Amino acid sequence: MDFTRDETQEAIAQVATGLLDRDLEGDALWRAFAEADLLTLALPERLGGEGLSVTDVGALLTEVGRSAAVIPALATLGFGVLPLVALGDERQQGELLSGLADGRTFTAALAEPGRPFPAPPSVTAVAEGSDYLVTGCVVAVPYAEGAHRILVPTDVGVVLVQPGSDGVSLTPTPSSSGSPEFAVTFDGARGELLAGGPEAVQQLYRIALASIGAVADGLLSGATLLAGGHLATRQQFGKPLATFQAVAQQIADVYVTSRTLHVSALSASWRVSQGLDAQDDLDVMAYWIAAEVPAAMQVLHHLHGGIGVDVTYPLHRYYSTAKDLARLVGGASYRLDLVGARCSSI
Template sequence: MDFTRDESQDAIAEVVVSLLERNSARDFELWPRLVDSGLLAVPLPEKLGGAGMGLAEVSVLLTELATDAVAVPALPTLGFGVVPLLAALPDEPAERVFGAVADGAVLTAALSEQAAPFTVEPETSAVTEGGSVVLTGRKVAVPYAAEARWLLIPTDAGVALVEADTPGLELTPSPASGGNPEATVRLTGVTIPAAQLLALPLPVLHRAAVATIGSVADGLLRGALALTAEHVRVRHQFGRPLAQFQAVAQQIADLYVVSRTVGAAAQSANWALAQDDSSPEHLERIDDDLEVLAYTVASELPAAMQKCHHLHGGLGVDITHPMHRYYSQAKDLARWLGGASFRLDRLGARCTST
């Protein structure tokens, strides 16, 4: 295996860095500039005007955005939406959906139900009635649900592609650490065409979501570590830079180790998932890597962010300081994954079964 970025991935990283250097916005105001840059078309099929790239390039894009803690719907649109849909969307809706994404439409996925993060047995029902499918159920912690044009809804009969303005779809905003839009989604007799109940296996959706969450976690911790290291370099206490105190240097070293660990786990999982290999042995390796990644992010990322906050002192508590964006987004990622205990149970069950 080789995690070295190729020329295409380097070019994507350079475009993201250039975009952030030219624009001061780090929230939804940046989204139109991201659209204009063509970055949202990176994974879209060439026949629809995209670049025809895949998960590896999307991973680089998400990591670079997260390095500056950019709060835009790139993760749900590309990681939860476009990447898993590439091999599952029929031609007619593909033209509508992917064409709209290139123009800035937001996609998202409802991965969790109440007390069931990344649920593998959805209670949301899908009942076929002639040429239509009727959906009933409730999803929680759906990012950018109110801003999305389409939502991917896992059901007991497959993953449904639902337009946001479909009658019977009700959104209730829910609080999130970072203040990014999130909602509970209720479906009461939501009717969609049968063609929008997709032949998309739920594990495919979950794999793409966990892998891209890992990419964002990698970028967040890289950015927070750089911010913290610069702070302790220039901040003086008792006439010396904070970085010269042994306890501070040791904590920065610990953060570096955690950052490299999260980065290695994310790169390994994304590399494995991006390979064109559907053999049972390779899928087993992918799922192993993703469980390790999910646990590492859920357990290590929030603790590392807390240490970065601590090293910033009182300055880190100020919500106008950039550190707040990193910490709050990290907490949301860990919550979406279900938390450290949930992920440890999943990882342990996988170890005992093999």
């Protein structure tokens, strides 16, 4: 496959980079993304979007990761908009996605206590009229409090729940990056079925994982570029740090990790976009995120010396976000078990 971005993806990346270079933060940056129509790219043309794919939107998420921007792009686009377009009917899409131009956010519940990407989910949904009553507990739900809807995997499929509904309890939980994250308890909370069956749940998981991979790709690439600039300009014994053999070897190892993740993330995203079997690629990519990305970030901290742990220097945003993503995909041991199980079944 050709890993070069096409014209559309390049245009998306250039617009995103231009906004990210304006030193906007938080809500101001999110509003700028909305005003630039970056949040509606995946919407069907009938809703004013471009009908772009998971890979196309991934180009945007990669640039968000490359700047380590703390905005709800991954939660809204990767966990919300793309699954809604893939699974929702025309009525649901029209009602739910109409507010994206104004900065509406979404998120998904991808983990239960001790069970990342649970299959089958232990959260239950019981039909009552045209609605479903959802009961269960989920954790590590990013940006849940302000989300328009939470996409909840249940035993009957993916259900849409409003975070402010009766029967929904949100408990703030810590994240490494400081971005808002919640444990959510549903006690007969009323919701709407987005799509039924276990395949709908798996489709949500595939799109979410591919989107996580896009962010992680940009994250490690951006941190590597940051370290490379530091090593080229910081001098010791009258020479740039980059000229020392041990330093050059370590940054080269990180570069190899970064490029490997790039290939893995793009391959997984492309297969998801094309409707091909992507599980092998997603499992390998997720293991790389959980095991190799945090280790690479530790090396970059080491290469920066004391400045690397200074919270006024941007490297800490890359490392803390990388730890959040590694936790979100389930950790290295869990991901290695999945890869091993697939290898042993060949």
